[in-house]
Amino acid sequence: MAQEETTLIQVRELYKWFPIKVGLLGRKSIYVKAVDGVSLEIKKSETLGIVGESGSGKTTLGLTLMRLVNSTKGSIIFGGIDITKMKGRDLKRLRRRMQMVFQDPYASLDPRQTVRSALVEVMKIHGSIKDSKLASDKAAELVNIVGLNPDHLARFPHELSGGQRQRVAIARSLVLSPEFLLLDEPTSSLDVSVQAQILNLLQRLQTELDLTYVLISHNLAVVRHICHRTAVMYLGRIVEIGDTSQLFENPKHPYTFALLSSVPIPDPEVSQRLDVIEGDVPSPINLPSGCRFRLRCPYATDRCAAEAPLLREIEPGHSIECHYDLDLNSRPAATGAPAEGKVGAGPVGSA
Amino acid sequence: MRLYEFILRRLFLMIFVLFAISVITFILTRGILPPASAVSGYLHLGLSDTGKLDIAQGVGVATRSCPSWSAFIDNHAGCVVPLYQQYFYWLGDVLRGDWGWSNLPNDFGVYPTLAAFSDRFPYTVQLAVFSAILTLVIGFSLGIISATRANKLPDHLSRLTAIIGYSIPAFWFGLLLQLLVVYYLTFNGFSLFPVSGALGTQCAICIANPGTIHAYTTIPVLDSLLSGNLAYLWDTIVAMVLPAITLSITTVAFLSRILRSSMVEALSQDYITLARSKGLRERVVVYRHALRNAILPAITVSGLIFSSFLGGVIVVELIFNYPGIGSVARDATVALDVNFLELYVLVSAFIIVSANLIVDILYAFLDPRIRY
């Protein structure tokens, strides 16, 4: 087959703002800008990694893509069709083509359902297979695909280990033969020794079933290992996107650089400067003017405060959202204490 | 939102609450009772029918065009003022400070509602406050003892007390206490505590002639203090002991259970582990770290508890012949005293709403995470 790169999903200027009520009688609305203008493209059969710190909007972006949460603005084109406004039966049909695997396999499985009935139920709901015998066979086949034994079919979730539960969750997402899987932190509740099993499984399934993945994770090592392309999110926007090897070996956005330098490398001989940036991620309610990273950025200038940078391509397939082409390896040292305004910027905004 | 904004908002809402309650009470009394009952407080023997009609017209119940008292009594068309008009007439008076006349049996013939109320209300205030203090002290102690010795003997004892407190009806418990004191706890022919009245002069620990006090506040406890008459103060407090115990028995049970569970919960929190790991004394861990957090749910119910005294007080005052507002309220209900009931219900509502407001404000002070 020709190595033709077709686009499966095209996202344009996607916004998701959550209103929160404040004020004397709860009339004033302010917004949590969880996704704040994201454009990206997901190619068929690739794995796109989305990394970012907690609260950067990764899950919200994923849920919006899946139409599990309605977007505030923007468009999502899936396989050539705009799905942003899709409803009713069309939406149900769309759901078969895109599936999701959650972080906590225990919470996403019904504790009173055996593995078999969890799988068969999905087929019944979507009417894909009506015959019980066939459904059972299909369930056995799926269990086999994800590396479990047929005797696991009769078990309840609590009779399975964490890794086995996650395998069941993956099997369930494969029931309807989707083209696209959204994996939201699929291994972060698993032990490291089991994480490798699941990552290997996901890679095998991708080639065997020709799947397209979006993998959300805050674990950069996992993303580096399994993703073809990587997008870095910061406060609701993508600040850098590119081929994984390009982005990890030659990060161009100062935030990506900081994020990568912050990961402690499991090798004592690799010397690392850990505290490359200061402060915490600010809340997505009161965003700074201009570039949203500027308060933590060691290179910030007046221009960064005045003007918000836009995502621009700096080399083929590699874009950043920064005004400058910086030489990040000769960076200024982090300065002393953070600015006054950052003190007490806790996660719970007191009135 | 700032705290003062929150308070303002709540006070603002309180006006509506009181307004709604007054309307409901009005409908439930004047709307249901025969129109004449609105006037009964003003009537006395020897009043002619024309005089009666005059009064009925004066308080805004009978229309000017109503020909006679009997026509008014018989509810003739056009004789009785529509209820909503009666309400606004009444409201106008009330806003001018005129609560009308009460028809409670009394020695003076005529008796303003406000006077009937304020003669007795101070006694109930002091009894309720005394009971509240008793509830808080005993309830908190029992709760803390239970929680720190969870599932040990003291906890079981306190649980037993609580179950008894829940299940015994207050009136029966009160009578039981009286019997106990009168028949068993007697010394030299005197019972240990007085079993009736608001000033105990006839008991083992009472002071026989406490003298008199000047009415500065009309609340006897405060007045005896202000007058410097400690004997009077003592007798007043002694007289409240049995009624207050009766009144607090359920609330103590309630509060101690709530506190126990929130305390057990708090003691299992991570911050307690950290506090212990710091090598703090157990007393500091319990009182400074656990109680500060556990007190929050208890504060919430304390508001309810205080409000519940208003209902309980009626029974208790009857049993102990205590001259508080509860027994008057009962009389007023029996006598269908519309004006008095309106006042009583509104004051009760005001107390309940204020108690809740105070609870919320306290909460905001005690829990730094809450900012309204």
Added chain:
Amino acid sequence: MTRSTSESPGSRSAPRQTAQAVLEIRDLKISFRTYLGEVKAVDGLNLSVSRGEIIGLVGESGCGKSVTALAIAGLLPRNADVLSGEILIDGKDLRKMSKADLRRTRLEDLAMVFQDPMTYLNPVLTVGSQITEIMLENPALNDSASITARLDEISKIEAERGKTEELGLERQILMSAGGGKLGKRDAKRLARLRTLAVLRMVRLPYPERIFKMFPHELSGGMRQRAMIAMALVRKPKLILADEITTALDVTVQAQVLALLNQLKDEIDSSIVLITHDLGVVAKVCNRVAVMYAGNIVEVAEVKALFRKPLHPYTVGLLAAIPRADVAKSELTSIPGSVPDLIAPPSGCRYHPRCPHAFAKCSDVKPILTEVEPNHWVACFLFDK
């Protein structure tokens, strides 16, 4: 400060059984009573921590890291039983201590820092008061002997590094004791002064403001720094840090790790750093102990362990973790999963997952032996 980590203890039954060990655990066995049965959480653990070192305790979820730490601090929940073993702090056995002495040890010599800074800080008390209370609780800090000692210390510091306003103030407060004990107000002022100093030490900006703040007003990283300050204020001999960066974002975790690296040289305390992240170990620890299902299976200097892991579990773990700095072509996974500790495997608890297991492994439990200088392994492959 001694941070020599190379002296050879010779072949003894437990690793690093040296004279100056701050912490020495011998054959610790802990189990939990549960409805499902007895959870054999820690099964004959030996560990020794010397003065001034940072030792990492790594292992996967449920392998008994936290239980070990809680046992050291004497804070195990009620359904836990310590079946056997000794826990020596500076040679004194904690298990033989009276309750009051144990509390005293926690107050002065032993500090814990926990994973989740939100739930472990008391939400209704200010950060400052949660730190000062430790000092106010300790009468020894206010008696004349320690006041004189501190005054001498201040003079020495001033002679070496020059006077500061802070030291001057401290001296002034201490002098006001006039040879006796400090008054209550002065003790409070002193505690506040020292709290501010320790808040500064953990690089919290604006200590005066943070002193008065409540935990929820701080960000996650700041809260964790406050909790570290709480540990440091005692100048303890040993700090038990349980997953202190796990709840933090990567960039914030990096800041806290950098702080630990800086503090290493400023304090005398030994630190047991509990984590499941081998990256964290590699960046801050001198030595590392790897735990699996209630046992320590390997103890070594950090460099030696990463360069040449010996135990099959450690080897498997290192091969299974993806890395952010270099691309690994393939992850070797360890088959199976962590065993259930109610019915743990016989013999070596790793044998059902171990690619090298042989007959003896399922019958006999291997014990930690020093197979290379300072490199201890519990595995029959290295039985000589």
